[in-house]
Amino acid sequence: MIAVKPRHLSLVLASCWLAACQPAPQQSAAAPAEEVQVKPLVLAGMQVQNPSAFARPDQAVRFALADLGLTQQPPASSVWSGANELPAQWLDxxxxxxxxxxMVVASFAAAEQQQWQLRGExxxxxxxxxxQAEISVKEGGEWQGKQYQGGHFVNVQTxxxxxxxxxxxxxxxxxxxGIESDKVGYxxxxxxxxxxxxxxxxxGKPVLHQVGLDGYSSYHEMQPWGMDLLKVGKSLGAGGFGFWDGxxxxxxxxxxxxxxxVLDNGPLLARQRIQYHHWQVAGKTLNVDSQLSMTAGSRLLHNKLTLSxxxxxxxxxxxxxxxxxLLTGTLxxxxxQYTYLATYGAQSxxxxxxxxxxxxxxxxxxQLTADDHSxxxxxxxxAGKQLDYYLLAAWQGEPGGIQxxxxxxxxxxQQVELLTRTPRIKLDNPATTAAVQQPLTAERALFWAKAMADAEMQRQVPDYVWGGWDHERQRPTTFEYTTGLxxxxxxxxNQLQPNPAYQQAVLNTASSFVAEDGSIHSYDLGKFNIDSLNSGNLLLRVWQRTGEARYQKALAQLREQVRQHPRTQNGAFWHKKIYxxxxxxxxxxxxxxxxxxYSTTFEQGASYKEAVHEFEVVAEKLRNPETGLYYHxxxxxKQQAWANQDTGLSPEYWSRGMGWLAMALVDVLEEIPADQTELRAPLIAQSQQLAAALQKYADPVSHxxxxxxxxxxxxxxxxxxSASSMFVYFYAKALNLGIIDPSYRAFTEQSYQGLLNQFALLDANNQAHLTNMVQVAGLSAGRDGSYDYYMNEPVMRNDAKGMGPFIMASVQLAKLLGQPK
Incomplete structure (x- = not known):
């Protein structure tokens, strides 16, 4: 037996998956050679869908090497859609x-889904x-003052x-x-x-290598390849950058x-880097790194700026x-969501x-503004230092140009939607496939809980402390619900599988936010933000373990928010003061x-009724009795732009919104003692109604x-x-609490397996990921609750709003599977 080093394990698995590890068919010695069919060596599978109602020609799609289950670029590779090979390029x-x-470039019909394979051939x-990206300078001449005389042009890398x-x-x-696609050059x-x-x-093909070979003047007039189109003068030109002094x-x-x-030079992506050394501006001296890139078939030039x-x-x-x-997109x-500032006319x-x-x-x-030139x-x-934006030019004279x-x-x-609404992707690699196909047991559920938790302990948890950085939202960490979740x-x-590292992470986070006097860093009671209360659950757990007075004082502040929190006329809590x-x-x-x-711990349950009332109002106002689903x-x-003028309701059912509700139901029912049957009755009925409704709307294939x-x-x-994880948590915990019929058990196990099949990913470093979760959604100015709005919010991986519920669902399923059927 040959020992396999861990870092090469994914390549070994890849070579086995759907190829060498399949049983070899028995062949007759007399079988003609042409009848022997060799299966392609499949390294990974990719399911890619166009999320738009219009066609997307030349859609570029990128995949991380590690996500494909690979630690290094294979010596031979190609990407296939059925019997057709697709153009692809490896990137650093x-x-x-x-x-x-x-990176793979393919064309999609409206809403089309394609199945691809990365093959080791x-x-x-x-x-x-x-x-094309190029830099061309003169050699063989000499400098005379500020001009270079004589010589000839040669292309250089830097x-x-x-x-x-x-x-x-x-x-x-x-x-x-210069940098260009087959559409336009810059x-x-x-x-x-x-x-x-x-x-x-x-x-209709790259031309920069033909431009300016005989000096500056030629490209100001029409040439066989085209021409310079713009008079830049003292302006920023076609998308340049600078500093606004007011x-x-x-x-x-x-x-x-x-x-x-020049960093990359085709065939599908060109990329170059410009470093600006010691820019003196606004009383500062800083360096600017600009990475510029273009992909085949696109007019867009991507500028990724990083300041020192x-x-x-x-x-x-x-x-x-x-x-x-002057044209502006919606603000x-x-x-x-992307928007734009644009101009159009006879300006070439x-x-x-x-x-x-x-x-x-x-x-x-x-802000949008202007000066004399731009x-x-x-x-x-x-963080004051990073900006990604795009620029484009569309000329009447290009082949098939916009007129x-x-x-x-x-x-x-369409470009706004292309940038905002990215292709929907599902990945399969051999390590993930092998892991998700293991029989579902309590031990396997805990395996997945631990895999996700351990990955987050490396990726994000250390930065959740006060003074850290929220990588999901690209801003300093604050006392908000995602931290506590x-x-x-x-x-x-940790309660099922004790781990000192887990315990320490919980304590580190809580203690970093709560000062010795009980004040909570970044928390402001006067904002009346109900989201802030969720992390109080974390503080409550830490107080119960440590008994430190500062946590009780902090909890008292959150309880005071509840007392003062503004409410509707029928007693439901406003979401925030600003809403x-x-x-x-x-x-x-x-x-x-x-x-x-809190009421259990400090009030002998005096506030249970108040909590139950919130669910009753939500059921009365937001539930559609015909579908059993809840509006967001x-x-x-009835004054908000998103609200129906007759009902006040938002227009759509949002799965994660219902996921929050479902989790809340079982968490509150767990807290209210079983002998308080009158209080529990409406929540049990609501849970049973929701369980029946959600089952009807589960995808029949993936569950x-x-x-x-x-x-x-x-x-x-x-x-x-994220919503799917929340729903599985709801079903599993409701079964564990005995508040829904035991017949839901098979469906719950099926749906948990669906989480693994559809969203779990083990990369080449054996690190676990949870994919395809919406980053955020809300209702406010610019967030109109429409179907398109929900489609345009970013699709992420490993967001706490999905990772937390997945780990919770895994724990509840482990408890369920540990019980006899």
Whole structure:
């Protein structure tokens, strides 16, 4: 037997999966050679769906190498959709010299789903490059002052121009690095101007290698490949960036130098990097790293900016030209949704129509403004240092080019959806397949709980302490429900499988937020945010174990919030002070389990009735008796844009909203003593009704639930892991508590297996992930509760709002499976 090192295990499994590990068929010695069929060596499977109601040609999809179950790029690989090989390219996204991503480009019909395989066999495709990044400088001449005389152009991988380099030095061909797709090309001035310019392409294939070979003047007029389209002047050009000083945009001009480097050069993705050294601006000196990339078939240029230190008022913009129309996308949308600032009109140097746009997440926009030269968007950077945005140009003269303003607007709307609503993906690798196919036992449920918890102990838990960083929301950690949710789940697991590391993590997080005087860092009672109460459950557990007075004082503050919390006329809690008269399903879970547990501990159950009343109002106002499902929210005032003017209800059923409610039901029922039958009766009835309704809307194949449960076939809808985990937790715990019929046991086990089949992923490092969960959803300005709104919220992995319930569901299922049937 050959010993296999752990880091190579995934490759060994891959070679076995669906290939060498299958039993070899018996063959007759006389069988003709042509009858022997060799199965392809399948390394991983990918299910990819277009989430839009329109076709997506040349959709680029990326997969992490580790997710495919691989520790390194295979020596031979190809990607197949049925009998057709797809164009693919391996990428080194983190620039460590090793491939860590696979990018595939494919075309999809509206809402089409495709099944792909990564095979361990050489590619047979003859791919011509559809993208290009290049830097070309002169050699063989000499510097005379600020100009380079003589010599000839040669392409280089990287360049740091000498100190005397400036505009029109005739040293860099077309004055900076260039990057293009088969649609359009861009150049970035590598001097004080820092403008972004456009090369129109009339050939439908890369052309930068033909541009400016004889100097600057030729590309200002039409050539066989196309022409320069834009007069940048003193503006930011076609999507450049700078600093907004309150009156004008200052380009990245005062620097000690630049370094430009080609990182990737096709066939499907081109990428380059520009480093701006020692930018002096706003009284600071900082470095800027700009990574620019384009994919085949797209006009979009992605600019990923990273600053060495925080800077307010970073600005991006478009040149302001006469006889053009300024266009803006909707600013009333979720902060995660992309929008745009654009111009359209006869603004090309060829005197024909040209559309330009910058596209960015609405939540990162600080303000739209302008100066004498540019239309501008002032941006809010992540941690003050990071910004991702896109720019594009669409020229009338390109093959099949956009000809009218309306066509350009329609195109922009599609680009917004392409960026916002990413393809729905399910991955299978051999390690995951082997793990999820193990017989379902109490031990296997705990295996998965532990695998997810241990992974989170590495990924996120250490940063959940006060002063840490919330990686999910890209902001400093605060005392909010997600913190308490994940740590409560880990504590649930610890109660079945004690682990000192789990216990310490719970204590570290709680103690970091609660000061010695009992005050809670980042908590503000006056905000009346019901979400804040959920983490009180964590503090309650820590107080019960430690008896420290500071935790009791902190808990008293949260209880005081409940006393003062504003309510509807029928006594239901507002979701937040900033959301007046509104009751959301989320809030029932955030508040009522805490209230009942606190009441058990300190009030001899005096507040049970108050908690039960919240469920009664929710059942009365939000439940649809025809379906048994609950709408996400209710506005008593009927004033919100999302609220039905007759009922006050939001328009859709959101699965995770109902998941919060379902979890709250069983958690509160667990707390109210069995002898208080009158109080428990409405909650038991509600639980039984909900169990029957949810079972009807489970997907009949996977046995889990869609993001919008009653519209499984609508474009973009997807099987969603956080709600599905919450529902399994509800069923398993309800069975354990004896509040639903035992006949639900088989369905509950089936649905838990569905969680594993659909969402569990073991990567090449044997680290567990939970995939395909919506990051967040709410009801407010820009979050209208429509079907499209729920489809446009980001789809994540390992978010605490899904990981916590999955671990909790696994613990409850382990308890259930430990009981006799």
């Amino acid at each position: 996204s983190d620039l460590d010299g090793q491939a860590d991503q696979l 050489p590619s047979a495709l003859q791919q011509s490059s559809r993208v 360049v740091t121009p000498p100190a005397q380099y400036t505009d029109h030095s005739e040293y860099i061909r077309y004055e900076g690095p 150049r970035i001035y590598l001097d004080w101007r820092n403008g972004f310019d456009i090369f129109g392409n009339i050939t 009156t004008q945009a200052l380009g990245v001009a005062k620097v000690s130098g630049h370094t430009a480097t 230190e925080p800077l307010d008022n970073l600005v991006i913009g478009l040149v302001k030209l006469p006889d053009t129309k 009333e949308s979720s902060g995660h 140097l060829n005197k024909d129509n040209l559309g330009m746009a910058i596209l960015f997440k609405q939540g990162q926009l600080d 239309h501008l968007a002032v941006m809010k950077l992540i 009218t303003e309306q066509q350009f607007v329609d195109y922009l709307q 994940l740590l409560q789940a880990i504590d649930d697991l 007046p008269y509104q009751v959301w399903l989320d809030g029932v879970y955030m508040g009522m389990p805490f209230l009942t547990r 929210g209710w506005d008593e005032s 889990v639930w869609h993001q919008i449960p009653d519209k499984p076939q609508a474009p973009g809808n997807y099987l969603e892991s």
